[in-house]
Structures are given as C-alpha cells and as structure tokens.
Amino acid sequence: MDDWIGVINTSDLDVGEVVEITCHGEDLLLYRTPDGHCHAVTAYCPHLNNYMPNGLPPGTPPTELLKNDELHCPYHGWRFNTAGQCIGIPQGQRVPPAVRAGRPVLRRWAVREENGMLEIGQLLP
Ligand code: FES
Numbered sequence: 001m002d003d004w005i006g007v008i009n010t011s012d013l014d015v016g017e018v019v020e021i022t023c024h025g026e027d028l029l030l031y032r033t034p035d036g037h038c039h040a041v042t043a044y045c046p047h048l049n050n051y052m053p054n055g056l057p058p059g060t061p062p063t064e065l066l067k068n069d070e071l072h073c074p075y076h077g078w079r080f081n082t083a084g085q086c087i088g089i090p091q092g093q094r095v096p097p098a099v100r101a102g103r104p105v106l107r108r109w110a111v112r113e114e115n116g117m118l119e120i121g122q123l124l125p
Contacts, residue, residue, distance in 0.1 A: 006117035013038060013118060018062040018071075020053055023120045027051065028109065029062065030118065033069040039082050040109040040120050045073040046086070071106070084108045084124075 007021050007030065018031040020043060027043040029052065045052050053062040055074030065071050070087065071080045079088035084104030089095050098105050110121035 004112065004114070004119040004121045006114070006119045008118050010038075010113045010116055010118050016063065016066060018064075018066050020062055021120075024109070024123075026109075028120070029053075029065065029071070030111070030120075031063075031066050031071070033066075033082060035069070037082070038111045038113065038118055040111045041071065041080070041084065042107040045075060045078060046105040046107075047073065047076060047078050050075050080106045 005023050007023055008019065013019060013030065013032045015032050015034055015036060018029055021028050021030050028040050029043045030038060030040045032038045043051055043053065052065055052073050056062070056064055065074065069082055076093060077090040078086050081087050084106040085102055086099040086105050089099065108124045110124055112119050112121065
C-alpha cells in the first residue's frame with residue numbers, strides 16, 4: 001500500500017526551518033536539520049501532551065523550536081533528537097523510565113523527498 005502523502009514543496013523547507021502541518025489526521029512538525037534531512041514528528045510533547053508551538057511567545061515562528069538538530073519543547077525544556085529520544089530534561093524534573101531507557105518517546109513518521117515534494121509516510125516504530 002502506498003500511503004505517502006505530499007505535503008509541501010521541498011524548496012519550501014530550508015535547513016533549520018520548522019513548519020506545522022496536518023497529515024494522516026495528525027498535527028505534525030516537519031523540520032530540516034543541518035545535515036539536510038527532513039523529519040516529521042508529532043507536534044504534541046510527550047511530557048504533558050502540549051502542542052509545542054503554543055509554548056512559544058505569540059508571533060514566534062515554530063522554527064524557534066529547533067536548535068541545531070534538536071527539538072526543544074518550550075514548556076518545560078525537554079529536548080528531543082531525530083530518533084525521537086528525549087535527550088535532556090532540566091534538573092529537578094522527574095525522568096520517566098522510557099526516557100531513562102533511551103526509548104523513543106516522540107512519535108515520528110517517515111519522510112521522503114520525491115519529485116520536488118516532501119512526502120509523509122508511515123508512523124515509524
Ligand atoms: S510539555 Fe513539553 S516539556 Fe513539558
């Protein structure tokens with residue numbers, strides 16, 4: 001089954017940029033890291049299920065969520081790598097077992113660039 005869905009032109013996502021999209025019925029963040037690769041993750045933080053862009057000051061673009069190749073949740077400072085693992089929780093907060101074990105906690109989708117389009121595929125394990 002081919003369930004790739006084109007969402008935006010590849011040229012519309014620069015290195016270091018984050019855009020909010022809806023695809024497969026999910027609110028996602030689509031971003032391009034400094035190595036040029038694109039990633040699609042849920043826009044809801046696994047900490048308290050907050051919509052991450054809403055934690056930014058009003059009018060701030062979602063690109064501010066990306067620091068190099070890490071997404072930083074603006075609510076309580078959790079940091080996520082491109083594998084969906086939480087790689088940083090500020091001191092004083094509880095660290096859940098899944099984070100301690102290094103398991104991915106941020107849901108991710110496959111992304112490919114095809115015929116000038118960025119396409120979102122299946123949920124990754
Ligand atoms: S809701 Fe994201 S760090 Fe708390």
